[in-house]
Amino acid sequence: MAEEKIKISVSCASGVEKVTKSELKRLGYGDPPAILGGINFFARVSDVGRLNVFLRTADRVYIELAEFPAKTFDELYSGVTAIPFENYIPKDANIIVDGKCVKSTIYAVSASQSIIKKAIVTRLSDKYKVSFLPETGARYEIDFYIYHDVVTIKLNTSGAGLHKRGYRKKVWIAPIKETLASALILLSDYYKNPFLDPFCGSGTIPIEAALIATDTAPGMMRDFDFLHWKNAKDYKFDTVIEEAKDRIKRNNLPPIFASDIDNKAIKLAKEHAELSGVSDLIKFNVCPVDKIDIKEKNLTIVTNPPYGERVYDAADAKKCYEDLGFICKNREDWSEFIITSDKNFEKKFGKKADRKRKLYNSEKECDLYYFYRKIKENL
Ligand SMILES: C[S@@+](CC[C@H](N)C(=O)[O-])C[C@H]1O[C@@H](n2cnc3c(N)ncnc32)[C@H](O)[C@@H]1O
Structure with a gap:
């Protein structure tokens, strides 16, 4: 049976979109249009590992969970509560919420962060039928972006930015990313x-x-958040590393x-x-x-x-x-x-x-x- 496609969002520095887009094309992901600071497209869950390991110019790889309009905190809360987080996030997850509000009626970042966290906790407590989430497990970072009153909610699969390849251990004057x-x-x-x-x-x-x-994949030497998740095997990391090793010339x-x-x-x-x-x-x-x-x-x-x-x-x-x-x-x-x-x-x-x-x-x-x-x- 064909694997279901999910919406992936790859972020990159502004001005670099064209290069990230060419990388995606070379990796076999077609020609999705670039938007400011990123590219959205549909791919399989198993592509998440491949994108994280192979992309050289992207900042992070996200799974987009929802997009909905919201001008009030109530609308924000109910929009987030409707997202099936239980499909991704286990009961013991350490949930981090981070994001930005730009040119929107909702402009308070830290209030939005608290409301989104509360909505996620309410949804998961309800689905797992518990009154308390211990948050002792793997890190799951939910990113929100509220732009022109439209909320986008994404799951960060990379963890730390992809510029952290694992080889640069010490700092120097004005190092370039x-x-x-x-x-x-x-x-x-x-x-x-x-x-x-x-x-x-x-x-x-x-x-x-x-x-x-x-042709050495830049992400072969580092850790990713998705590797610690309950469904880590869905991301087929071992196969990706085999492919990466085969490509080195x-x-x-x-x-x-x-x-x-x-x-x-x-x-x-x-x-x-x-x-x-x-x-x-x-x-x-x-x-x-x-x-x-x-x-x-x-x-x-x-x-x-x-x-x-x-x-x-x-x-x-x-x-x-x-x-x-x-x-x-x-x-x-x-x-x-x-x-x-x-x-x-x-x-x-x-x-x-x-x-x-x-x-x-x-x-x-x-x-x-x-x-x-x-x-x-x-x-
Ligand atoms: C902006 S930093 C380069 C940082 C580098 N791209 C990195 O990621 O670490 C500029 C470098 O130019 C070097 N530099 C300054 N004057 C120089 C000169 N006359 N000849 C060669 N290198 C010089 C400095 O020592 C510094 O490492």
Whole structure:
């Protein structure tokens, strides 16, 4: 018998929807339309595990439970009480409620949270015929979104955001989220040609590049909330991990170079690469950008340089952009994809970008500047 389809909602950073959509297409989920910050579509329950493990640029994977209009707390309460939570949530579940109210008559987030929690507890107590729910079991996070007086209720299957791959154990100055790093690489023209991140910090961009080049699923090393649920076997995690292992290809990959001026950054980046299983594919180097001496043809550079706002001030950032511009000068066979919040970046880099795309890095508005190679040597 064909498995029943459920509504899945995949969230992602704003500006990244197109990339997440292409990932879904490549994974065999058709061409669902993107909405701001996410994509909704129908899939099987068993796809939940696969989506969590394989998506590189998504933030979380949700099961959408209901959508209904509500302008009052009474309407909110009765709408939530009508949802068959008992199909998903056991009697001992540790129920967390989180969400947002945007442009709606109901605007109080914490009051909405309490009402939704009360409605869920009432529904489950009634269905399980108990007067008290101990909440000692697995975590079940219910997310609500009230937008223009329409309430959406979703079950978070991922738990912690999917950027938490499991390899980045320590923090560095202004690290980029793993999901955004992946999006930058997927937006670039990188396809198993030589690669460089000259401001690699804790190694996020080169590690994500190595995971992409080897077709290694980013979620193979982490935990998910759904794995602790009573129906965990429905998500077919073992089959997904088998598929993920089968897809890994590590042969004949051109080098991935990663450098940074700071030796502590490179030490950390090496530890992270080790944990992610790709350390043999990345050539790390302590090196200021102006001393980089790479002769590779058809290099793709994807990088997140200093923005001139924290440890490295505006003058340092300007010098970084000028130095990077200098090493890329006259390399018509190289491409560069650089994310920064500096609106005058192109002037300092010394070239006008072929394209720009607005993206948010930790809620800071940035642009990704695209400089495509003009000649392709045996690519
Ligand atoms: C925004 S951080 C990069 C963070 C990195 N993407 C990560 O996820 O950890 C910028 C990096 O540029 C490095 N940096 C600053 N000036 C540099 C220079 N002149 N040459 C090379 N690296 C430099 C800093 O040490 C820092 O690690």
